[in-house]
Amino acid sequence: MRVTGNDKLDPDFSKIKKFTQVLGSVTRDNMFTNNSQEWLLPRINPVCENCNKNKKYYIVMVYYKIFPLIKMSKTYHIVCSSCGEKIELDLQEYFKVKPVIIRE
Template structure:
């Protein structure tokens, strides 16, 4: 398991007008590090105030790699996910048959249906 940071969330909090940013009754600017006027355009009458937050999330690694392996020699070939999806129905059906959950006739019928679907989807 991995703990990470989600994308930054931005929320518009509101506005602060320039005259509100002086200490009342003086010319002292409350935020000394920030210029009273925008340093880029020098024409603002207010500043927008936004809040950005990073949310911690729990991430479970999901980096699966599918491969086919020769049962005799162990030769391994990596599959693209799309390739895996093409053979996944057969894999699931074979497992059901090997576990005795479906009859031989049902197995044969489903093999035919899956094969027909692939045949017609490739056209």
């Protein structure tokens, strides 16, 4: 697909691929800040609102890539380990949980 019709200016969208990368997981315990009851992500329920069953969440990065160039439009998501319910995090939220992500 072309936007301007100029081959040199337009990105070739047929070469865009979507990737999903699991960065790790966060548990209910390490999402509370040290010795307090303050949950790191006020917008996200400590237990999945959908299934109420999960003991942890996965943190997932979704990005697009135009081969063979750079990663673009990265987004971060928190995913229930039990039912797969997925909520997009804004960057501020991602930076809050980043230090407590357990790499798998």
